[in-house]
Amino acid sequence: MTQGAPDVVLDRVAKVYGDGTVAVDDFSLTVGKGEFVAFLGPSGCGKTTTLKMIGGFEEPTRGDITIAGARVNGVPPERRSTGMVFQSYALFPHMNVAENVGYGLKLRGLDKAARAQKVDRILELMGLDDVATRKVDQLSGGQRQRVAVARSVVVEPDVLLLDEPLGALDANLRSRMQSELKRIQKQLGITFIFVTHAQSEAMAMADTIVVMSNGRIEQIGSPAEIFTRPATRFTAQFIGNNNLIDGTVSAGASPRLDGPLGSFPVKPGSPAGPASIVVRSDRMRFDHSTLGDGYDCAIEGTLIGEELVGSVITYAVQVAPDLIFHTEQHETMTGHVPTLNERVRLRWPSGDALVLAG
Ligand SMILES: Nc1ncnc2c1ncn2[C@@H]1O[C@H](COP(=O)(O)OP(=O)(O)O)[C@@H](O)[C@H]1O
Ligand SMILES: [Mg+2]
Structure with missing residues (x-):
C-alpha cells in the first residue's frame, strides 16, 4: 500500500475537543513518500481534525504523529515540513498572481532572483504563466484555486495537506482540476493527503483511500479494493452503487x-x-x-x-x-x-x- 519510505505515520491518534467531542479516535495510518492519500467520509467524521493534527494546527489528545522519521507532537506548523491548502483559502487581493505565489518564499528570506525562478516554474506547471501579473480578483474560480495550490507547493513541502480544495468549483472544472492536481503531485513527488466527502473525487485521484466514519477508520485500501471489496457495511453503503x-x-x-x-x-x-x-x-x-x-x-x-x-x-x-x-x-x-x-x-x-x- 505504501509506495516509498514512510513519510507520515499516525499511531493510535485521538482528538477530544475541550467540550468533550471525540472527533478522532484510535487512528493509525502510514503514508509513504510520494503517495496520494484521500480521507473520505461524511461531514463531521473527523477528516479536517486529522489533517490539522498532521499540520500542527491541532494537538492530538493521545497518540503520536511522525513526519519524515521525527515525532512532531508539539511542533508548531511553521516548523513542520507540511503545507496546507484550507477549505476556504484566502489569497492576498492587493497582490498579483506571481506575488501571491512568491509570498511564502519571501517570508523564508529568498532573494528576488531565486524567488522568480521558483515562482516561474510552478506557474508554468500549474498553467498559470499567462496570468502571472493579474490581480487575483481578475481570475476565474479554477485559476484562483490553482493559485492557492501553487502558493503551497512553491515552498516545496514534503507533505501537502488539502482540505476539500475543489469543493467550491462546478462539476466540469472540478474534474479537470482533479487530473491536474494528480499530474502535479506525481511530477513533484510531494506526498498529498487530500480530504473529501465525495467518493468519485477520492476514486479519481488517490493511490490509497482512508474511509472514515465517526472519527474512526472504516477501511484503508486502493480505490479498486474499496470499490470491489468494501470491508464494512458503512463503506459498502457510503461508496454507493x-x-x-x-x-x-x-x-x-x-x-x-x-x-x-x-x-x-x-x-x-x-x-x-x-x-x-x-x-x-x-x-x-x-x-x-x-x-x-x-x-x-x-x-x-x-x-x-x-x-x-x-x-x-x-x-x-x-x-x-x-x-x-x-x-x-x-x-x-x-x-x-x-x-x-x-x-x-x-x-x-x-x-x-x-x-x-x-
Ligand atoms: N474546535 C472544535 N471544538 C469542538 N468540536 C469540534 C471542533 N472542530 C470540530 N469539532 C467536531 O469534531 C467532529 C469532527 O469534525 P471535523 O474534523 O471538522 O469533521 P469533517 O472535516 O470530517 O467534517 C465534529 O463532530 C465537529 O463538530
Ligand atoms: Mg472538514
Missing part, C-alpha cells in the same frame, strides 16, 4: 441469509450469524430468460425511476417501503425494457455477492 440486504446467515453446507426482505442463498463458507449481503448495482439484472442458472437470487419490486448517464441507465427499484435498490444496465440491454411503476424482478448470482458479518 451497492445494494444491501440485512439478515442472519444460517450454518451449513448451503447457507442462506434470512431477513425482512426474504431468504437468499449466499456463498458457501459465509460466516453464520448477523450479516449483510452486498450486491453491486452492475451485478443485478432484470429477470430475463437469457440469464444463466447462476442467477440464483431474486427480489421483486416496483420500478420508480431511471437515469441515463453516458450509455448506462441506472434504474431505481422500490423493494420495501423504506428501501430502494439500483441496477445499472447498458443502454443497449436486450429483452423487455420495463416502464415506470411496473412490477419487476431483480436477479443476481449469489457468487457475485459479498457477505459482511455484523
Whole structure:
C-alpha cells in the first residue's frame, strides 16, 4: 500500500475537543513518500481534525504523529515540513498572481532572483504563466484555486495537506482540476493527503483511500479494493452503487441469509450469524430468460425511476417501503425494457455477492 519510505505515520491518534467531542479516535495510518492519500467520509467524521493534527494546527489528545522519521507532537506548523491548502483559502487581493505565489518564499528570506525562478516554474506547471501579473480578483474560480495550490507547493513541502480544495468549483472544472492536481503531485513527488466527502473525487485521484466514519477508520485500501471489496457495511453503503440486504446467515453446507426482505442463498463458507449481503448495482439484472442458472437470487419490486448517464441507465427499484435498490444496465440491454411503476424482478448470482458479518 505504501509506495516509498514512510513519510507520515499516525499511531493510535485521538482528538477530544475541550467540550468533550471525540472527533478522532484510535487512528493509525502510514503514508509513504510520494503517495496520494484521500480521507473520505461524511461531514463531521473527523477528516479536517486529522489533517490539522498532521499540520500542527491541532494537538492530538493521545497518540503520536511522525513526519519524515521525527515525532512532531508539539511542533508548531511553521516548523513542520507540511503545507496546507484550507477549505476556504484566502489569497492576498492587493497582490498579483506571481506575488501571491512568491509570498511564502519571501517570508523564508529568498532573494528576488531565486524567488522568480521558483515562482516561474510552478506557474508554468500549474498553467498559470499567462496570468502571472493579474490581480487575483481578475481570475476565474479554477485559476484562483490553482493559485492557492501553487502558493503551497512553491515552498516545496514534503507533505501537502488539502482540505476539500475543489469543493467550491462546478462539476466540469472540478474534474479537470482533479487530473491536474494528480499530474502535479506525481511530477513533484510531494506526498498529498487530500480530504473529501465525495467518493468519485477520492476514486479519481488517490493511490490509497482512508474511509472514515465517526472519527474512526472504516477501511484503508486502493480505490479498486474499496470499490470491489468494501470491508464494512458503512463503506459498502457510503461508496454507493451497492445494494444491501440485512439478515442472519444460517450454518451449513448451503447457507442462506434470512431477513425482512426474504431468504437468499449466499456463498458457501459465509460466516453464520448477523450479516449483510452486498450486491453491486452492475451485478443485478432484470429477470430475463437469457440469464444463466447462476442467477440464483431474486427480489421483486416496483420500478420508480431511471437515469441515463453516458450509455448506462441506472434504474431505481422500490423493494420495501423504506428501501430502494439500483441496477445499472447498458443502454443497449436486450429483452423487455420495463416502464415506470411496473412490477419487476431483480436477479443476481449469489457468487457475485459479498457477505459482511455484523
Ligand atoms: N474546535 C472544535 N471544538 C469542538 N468540536 C469540534 C471542533 N472542530 C470540530 N469539532 C467536531 O469534531 C467532529 C469532527 O469534525 P471535523 O474534523 O471538522 O469533521 P469533517 O472535516 O470530517 O467534517 C465534529 O463532530 C465537529 O463538530
Ligand atoms: Mg472538514
